[in-house]
Amino acid sequence: MSGENSNGSIILVGMPGAGKSTLGVMLAKALAKDFVDTDLLIQLRSHATLQQVLDEQGYLALRQLEEDTLLSCDFDNHIVATGGSAVYSAKGMDHLKTYGPVVYLDVALDELRRRIHDYDSRGIAKRPGQSFESLFEERRQLYRQYADITVNCAGLSQEDAMAAVIEQLPASMR
Ligand SMILES: Nc1ncnc2c1ncn2[C@@H]1O[C@H](COP(=O)(O)OP(=O)(O)O)[C@@H](O)[C@H]1O
């Protein structure tokens, strides 16, 4: 994943169900960039699914694995779909930010609930028993803290959300 252009990447952050993985592929195609989903890198590194890591080692181990994975990769000229928990790693986020703007896909709680049907088996790095609402409140401030660009995705189709992201990018990246 290395390359010459260290300014050409876009880092997608947001809650599980915000559309990072889905829109990431679409953006990569539209902007002629490579695509990476860091969840898949974590799984390759651990030879296990995220849910297996959670079940066997716990959510803090998953967050540590995520940080290690983020820090060990170059993300030049990529659309990067992060896992929703990437923002728990300040080091990981600082590393990601060196590759390009962090785009927060802001989706309301009700809409996320409609999209996520596997909250307890999706591999989410949350405290045992933590509700989706509590996770949403805890995460929202972290996404805002790291975001260079916030895209309000309320009511937008995948295509319209992708267009909204592109519209808010610096002109040099569109
Ligand atoms: N703008 C959108 N409108 C409706 N559904 C969406 C939208 N973006 C993503 N989805 C759906 O929401 C679900 C979660 O999307 P995904 O890309 O996996 O999110 P994330 O990677 O942020 O967890 C998928 O079923 C996807 O098709």
Ligand SMILES: O=C(O)C1=C[C@@H](OP(=O)(O)O)[C@@H](O)[C@H](O)C1
């Ligand atoms: O929010 C989370 O705690 C996580 C979300 C998941 O990714 P998505 O955000 O793509 O659903 C997951 O697999 C990740 O490693 C942990």
Ligand SMILES: [Mg+2]
């Ligand atoms: Mg994803």
